[in-house]
Amino acid sequence: MEQRTDKNSYTIIFAVGMVLIVGVILAGIFSLTKPIITVNEEIEKQQNILYAMGVNENEGTSANFVSTEDAPKLFKQYIKKQLEVQGGTAVENDDAYLIDVKKQQANAKNGGVRKLPLFVGEKDGKTFYIAPIRGKGLWDAIWGYVALDKDMVVQGAYFDHKGETPGLGANIKQRFFMDDFNGEHLLSDAGVFKGITVAKGNADPKNNDKTDNEVDAIAGATITGDGVTAMIKKDLKLYLPYFETLKGN
Amino acid sequence: MGKDSRLILDPLADNNPITIQVLGICSALAITAELEASIVMSISVLFVLGIGNVVISLMRNIIPSKIRIIVQLIVVATLVIIVDLVLKAFAYELSKTLSVFVGLIITNCIIMGRFEAFALGNGPWRSFLDGIGNALGYGVILIIVGFFRELLGSGTLLGFPVLGDPIEKTGLYAIGYENNGFMLLSPMALIVVGIIIWIQRTRNKALIED
Numbered sequence: 001m002e003q004r005t006d007k008n009s010y011t012i013i014f015a016v017g018m019v020l021i022v023g024v025i026l027a028g029i030f031s032l033t034k035p036i037i038t039v040n041e042e043i044e045k046q047q048n049i050l051y052a053m054g055v056n057e058n059e060g061t062s063a064n065f066v067s068t069e070d071a072p073k074l075f076k077q078y079i080k081k082q083l084e085v086q087g088g089t090a091v092e093n094d095d096a097y098l099i100d101v102k103k104q105q106a107n108a109k110n111g112g113v114r115k116l117p118l119f120v121g122e123k124d125g126k127t128f129y130i131a132p133i134r135g136k137g138l139w140d141a142i143w144g145y146v147a148l149d150k151d152m153v154v155q156g157a158y159f160d161h162k163g164e165t166p167g168l169g170a171n172i173k174q175r176f177f178m179d180d181f182n183g184e185h186l187l188s189d190a191g192v193f194k195g196i197t198v199a200k201g202n203a204d205p206k207n208n209d210k211t212d213n214e215v216d217a218i219a220g221a222t223i224t225g226d227g228v229t230a231m232i233k234k235d236l237k238l239y240l241p242y243f244e245t246l247k248g249n
Numbered sequence: 250m251g252k253d254s255r256l257i258l259d260p261l262a263d264n265n266p267i268t269i270q271v272l273g274i275c276s277a278l279a280i281t282a283e284l285e286a287s288i289v290m291s292i293s294v295l296f297v298l299g300i301g302n303v304v305i306s307l308m309r310n311i312i313p314s315k316i317r318i319i320v321q322l323i324v325v326a327t328l329v330i331i332v333d334l335v336l337k338a339f340a341y342e343l344s345k346t347l348s349v350f351v352g353l354i355i356t357n358c359i360i361m362g363r364f365e366a367f368a369l370g371n372g373p374w375r376s377f378l379d380g381i382g383n384a385l386g387y388g389v390i391l392i393i394v395g396f397f398r399e400l401l402g403s404g405t406l407l408g409f410p411v412l413g414d415p416i417e418k419t420g421l422y423a424i425g426y427e428n429n430g431f432m433l434l435s436p437m438a439l440i441v442v443g444i445i446i447w448i449q450r451t452r453n454k455a456l457i458e459d
Contacts, residue, residue: 011313018320022327029331033338040341061408068341163349167282167399168433170349205416220282220433 046075052145053128081120135231138223157181169224180215195233198225256378260386273359287395291388302380305368402432
């Protein structure tokens with residue numbers, strides 16, 4: 001037995017066979033689950049967008065989405081318009097929520113035009129403009145949805161991540177961090193775009209000062225926090241020309 | 250039977266994978282900043298190590314010795330990816346919580362260590378018990394470290410504030426207590442593991458190497 005498994009020819013045959021078997025199993029399971037996963041991801045996007053505009057089932061200090069069954073219905077009910085923003089103008093596109101921000105960012109890098117989806121939601125007579133953002137954390141991608149009013153004041157934010165450290169960077173998707181953004185201004189008093197900096201030692205841990213363009217950082221998650229700062233500054237700035245046209249109305 | 254039960258009990262204390270064999274330190278440092286993550290990781294490893302050990306044990310007579318490490322790696326990676334895909338399709342919420350741990354499980358040295366040291370030379374049932382035992386031993390240390398790091402670093406346990414509110418200055422914080430932010434960083438995990446090793450070897454002198 002031992003002699004047989006030590007032979008080079010056996011080793012090669014075993015390796016080839018194993019790769020084939022594992023490859024077929026993985027490919028099979030992947031193609032079986034792919035359609036279900038795609039649907040799950042679309043629903044999650046709807047849940048995220050609704051969460052940012054305050055349509056959620058938050059209880060106490062935990063962040064809860066609307067249920068997966070209700071999400072498509074509520075999305076239709078609350079999101080009045082889906083836009084594709086180009087500079088100061090916008091065209092309606094009912095599938096704007098399917099635009100892949102990652103692909104669009106790569107597109108822009110290669111000199112192409114980046115499609116900028118913007119969702120207009122209405123709740124209790126208030127209008128929300130929700131924009132997706134995406135950037136880099138410490139280990140992997142981070143992304144989020146920020147709901148703004150027409151003066152670019154944050155009305156709600158949702159952040160998520162692919163692989164940040166549990167207990168540290170992963171806490172960007174906790175209420176105590178996301179809720180700090182509510183009411184923060186993206187513009188300075190003079191109306192210049194400043195973004196929001198996730199700042200260490202901003203001497204405002206209760207976040208009472210909403211016009212300082214800063215929120216309190218998470219201890220031990222400096223690089224993830226800097227990533228959040230960067231994606232807010234970079235991605236939301238692209239919407240600035242469109243928001244300037246809203247001011248006139 | 251006595252021999253089989255030792256497969257479960259030994260790794261819990263006197264042959265603990267973390268404190269005695271010093272395996273799996275990387276993930277013990279990385280994800281123990283809060284108790285919940287420690288528990289999730291312990292359960293995931295329990296699952297993967299239990300099943301992985303059985304699979305490797307069943308294959309032990311046909312695996313070519315020259316490429317056995319690669320074969321082990323493929324088995325564990327395949328198992329983890331299948332679980333990940335199935336969870337994504339049928340338990341999406343759960344999969345989002347677990348996705349962070351997928352990479353950490355594949356590279357966990359305890360898993361490779363047990364495949365190599367035990368499953369390659371023992372039958373499936375004994376390998377299963379060995380896998381469960383070592384995963385439990387790993388989990389115990391993870392949970393102890395996670396408990397102290399979350400309690401002293403954030404003042405919470407499983408996310409619930411147990412020491413009062415550090416911003417409103419209630420509870421312990423009213424008398425001047427402060428969270429130790431250093432507890433949240435990896436070096437403190439190593440020091441906590443070190444303290445556990447110290448206590449364990451003080452109580453049982455037989456564990457001290459020369």
